[in-house]
Amino acid sequence: MSDLNKPYILIVEDEAPLVTLLRYNLEKQGFRVEDTGDGGEALTRITEAPPDLLLLDWMLPTMSGIELCRQLRRRPATRALPIIMLTARAEEQDAVRGLDTGADDYITKPFSTEALIARIRALLRRSGSVPQKLKLNFHDISLDPASHRVIRNGRALHLGPTEFRLLEFFLRHPKRVFSREDVLNAVWGRDIHVEPRTVDVHIRRLRKAINGPGEVDIVRTVRAAGYALDLDLGEVA
Amino acid sequence: MSDLNKPYILIVEDEAPLVTLLRYNLEKQGFRVEDTGDGGEALTRITEAPPDLLLLDWMLPTMSGIELCRQLRRRPATRALPIIMLTARAEEQDAVRGLDTGADDYITKPFSTEALIARIRALLRRSGSVPQKLKLNFHDISLDPASHRVIRNGRALHLGPTEFRLLEFFLRHPKRVFSREDVLNAVWGRDIHVEPRTVDVHIRRLRKAINGPGEVDIVRTVRAAGYALDLDLGEVA
DNA sequence: CGCTACCGTCACAGCACTGTCACGGAACGC
DNA sequence: GCGTTCCGTGACAGTGCTGTGACGGTAGCG
Numbered sequence: 001m002s003d004l005n006k007p008y009i010l011i012v013e014d015e016a017p018l019v020t021l022l023r024y025n026l027e028k029q030g031f032r033v034e035d036t037g038d039g040g041e042a043l044t045r046i047t048e049a050p051p052d053l054l055l056l057d058w059m060l061p062t063m064s065g066i067e068l069c070r071q072l073r074r075r076p077a078t079r080a081l082p083i084i085m086l087t088a089r090a091e092e093q094d095a096v097r098g099l100d101t102g103a104d105d106y107i108t109k110p111f112s113t114e115a116l117i118a119r120i121r122a123l124l125r126r127s128g129s130v131p132q133k134l135k136l137n138f139h140d141i142s143l144d145p146a147s148h149r150v151i152r153n154g155r156a157l158h159l160g161p162t163e164f165r166l167l168e169f170f171l172r173h174p175k176r177v178f179s180r181e182d183v184l185n186a187v188w189g190r191d192i193h194v195e196p197r198t199v200d201v202h203i204r205r206l207r208k209a210i211n212g213p214g215e216v217d218i219v220r221t222v223r224a225a226g227y228a229l230d231l232d233l234g235e236v237a
Numbered sequence: 238m239s240d241l242n243k244p245y246i247l248i249v250e251d252e253a254p255l256v257t258l259l260r261y262n263l264e265k266q267g268f269r270v271e272d273t274g275d276g277g278e279a280l281t282r283i284t285e286a287p288p289d290l291l292l293l294d295w296m297l298p299t300m301s302g303i304e305l306c307r308q309l310r311r312r313p314a315t316r317a318l319p320i321i322m323l324t325a326r327a328e329e330q331d332a333v334r335g336l337d338t339g340a341d342d343y344i345t346k347p348f349s350t351e352a353l354i355a356r357i358r359a360l361l362r363r364s365g366s367v368p369q370k371l372k373l374n375f376h377d378i379s380l381d382p383a384s385h386r387v388i389r390n391g392r393a394l395h396l397g398p399t400e401f402r403l404l405e406f407f408l409r410h411p412k413r414v415f416s417r418e419d420v421l422n423a424v425w426g427r428d429i430h431v432e433p434r435t436v437d438v439h440i441r442r443l444r445k446a447i448n449g450p451g452e453v454d455i456v457r458t459v460r461a462a463g464y465a466l467d468l469d470l471g472e473v474a
Numbered sequence: 475c476g477c478t479a480c481c482g483t484c485a486c487a488g489c490a491c492t493g494t495c496a497c498g499g500a501a502c503g504c
Numbered sequence: 505g506c507g508t509t510c511c512g513t514g515a516c517a518g519t520g521c522t523g524t525g526a527c528g529g530t531a532g533c534g
Contacts, residue, residue: 099355105342118336126317126341160480177385198482200522205480222385223490223521224398230384397491398521434511435493441512442491460501460510 007124010051011035012042012068013086014060018109022055025113026120039068050078053124056103058087066101073102074190082123084116136171138229139218141210143171152210162187163206170219170229179226203227242423244361245409247288248272249279249305250323251298255346259292262350263357276300280308285411287315287371290361293340295324303338310339314372319360321353373408375466376455378447380408389447399424400443407456407466416463440464 009026013019014037023033034051036042039060046054054072058065065085072078085099085106099106105119136143141152145168150157159167165187170178178186180196188194207219220230246263250256251274260270271288273279276297283291291309295302302322309315322336322343336343342356373380378389382405387394396404402424407415415423417433425431444456457467 099359104359105356119342122336122341162481175384177383194481195483197484197522201482201524204523221522225385228384399492431493432495434495437511438493438513458511 006030006032007052008032008034008049009053009055009120010042010046011055012039012060012065013037013055013057015057021113022116025117029117031120039064042068043071046072046078046081050081052082053120054081054083056083056085058085069102082126084119084123086111136168138171138174139216139231141171141218143168150210152212153215155212157210159209160205162202163209166202166206167210167229170227173229175228175230177222177226177228182226199227243267243269244289245269245271245286246290246292246357247279247282248292249276249297249302250274250292250294251296252294258350259353262354266354268357274298276302276305279305283309283315283318286409287318287373289319290357291318291320293320293322295322306339314374318371321356321360323348373405375408375411376453376468378408378455380405387447389449390452392449394447396446397442399439400446403439403443404447407464410466412465412467414459414463414465419463436464 007030009031011019011022011033013022013035016037019035019037023035026033034045036045037060056065056069060068069083069085072081072083083103083105085103086109087106088109104123107116107119136145141150143150143164148164150159150164150167166183169183169187180199183199184192184194184196203219203221207217211217217232218229220228220232222228244267246268248256248259248270250259250272256272256274260272263270271282273282274297276299280300293302293306297305306320306322309318309320320340320342322340323346324343325346341360344353344356371382373382378387380387380401385401387396387401387404403420406420406424417436420436421429421431421433440456440458444454448454453468455466455468457465459465
């Protein structure tokens with residue numbers, strides 16, 4: 001299956017002819033395409049295997065596009081998923097509301113194929129469209145989301161569930177500082193309430209777990225700001 | 238100046254009436270707006286103080302919008318800068334090419350203000366809910382807000398939290414003199430009360446932190462006025 | 475049921491950082 | 505020149521932030 005590495009686009013649209021047209025053009029452009037006409041089914045499929053980009057129709061039978069969009073934006077896992085809304089020209093007002101709800105872009109029917117593809121490319125380029133399944137690594141550490149395994153310098157590490165998610169999150173955004181609030185939202189979930197200092201404790205447990213004797217600390221503390229996955233270089237050559 | 242911390246939008250457009258309209262609406266939305274009709278000038282201004290978002294007209298006198306866009310995309314510092322292109326309806330084909338060149342979105346004239354603002358919000362939200370992501374640099378110093386790192390001449394500097402915010406503020410408005418009150422409002426916050434002289438002390442700490450031996454002082458004292466991030470040349474050329 | 479692994483919270487200590495002051499020197503006006 | 509205003513500098517006490525160990529609670533499992 002060579003197309004497992006292609007960018008994966010999910011079309012949520014119930015007009016069959018339009019789907020056929022889109023599928024044809026997008027596959028010609030080298031995308032892997034799946035589709036569904038049902039909002040609920042879309043939600044489960046996205047949960048199972050999040051696409052790199054979502055083409056979302058405004059009018060849907062079971063669940064409206066905007067509602068689906070809202071639900072996706074509530075989940076940490078799909079918060080950054082690029083979404084393009086498809087609307088009829090007359091519904092442009094709603095489309096504007098759609099953007100504020102969380103869609104990244106919209107396009108009005110009828111549209112030219114080139115315009116759509118250009119927008120898709122722009123969005124994918126921006127979101128760095130790297131397939132999500134790859135192993136994550138930084139410095140001498142490696143995390144495999146599929147097998148749920150973490151390795152540093154050849155030796156396997158044992159992490160608790162939260163430590164694992166924490167490390168995975170940091171590995172996805174290396175060298176970037178996150179406040180305790182950011183970390184809570186991303187790792188614990190948007191509407192869970194825990195004390196910000198809890199992050200400190202788990203950072204400590206993570207450090208203890210991944211830092212063997214004589215190994216450098218990969219987690220950098222930035223006072224009054226948060227934490228980052230980064231080498232704590234005091235000086236540079 | 239209460240708007241120094243607002244998201245900063247640069248408009249590159251030579252039709253004065255349109256600029257006036259845009260400026261009015263965007264400022265009402267809480268953005269700080271600057272504009273220029275010249276592509277070359279835009280480039281220098283972006284280099285000096287990168288905006289959070291760029292509104293870019295396709296037709297420009299000296300340098301075409303698409304050329305400006307291409308140049309910006311070539312530089313690492315502005316590669317992620319969100320760009321919205323403004324084009325006339327008839328030029329839609331070009332706009333598509335514009336997207337492939339590196340613009341993030343385009344909108345065809347005439348457009349509704351709400352549609353534009355919605356797109357702006359979507360872009361700013363996507364580029365990190367905190368609208369500050371681009372690296373800032375001046376002379377031989379570089380500050381990365383994302384990784385919270387400051388580098389001068391290849392060596393990493395260690396700054397305290399306040400020193401960091403202070404430097405970041407000055408880097409966003411280089412070569413501009415700010416009174417102690419301005420600095421307090423922007424860096425400490427509008428309703429925090431501290432003695433104006435406190436700024437002096439932190440300026441000193443900042444100087445000590447960033448000025449290595451044999452390096453020029455980047456912070457210029459303007460007697461009876463305040464401070465500026467600028468090379469201290471004894472006399473004007 | 476008891477055991478284990480893990481989680482969230484807290485208290486406390488150490489230390490980096492902060493705001494303020496006093497002093498002396500520099501810059502300026504006359 | 506002198507007086508005044510302004511700024512650089514070092515010191516210092518108070519504050520706030522983080523690392524750390526400990527503790528009670530819970531879910532899963534045999």
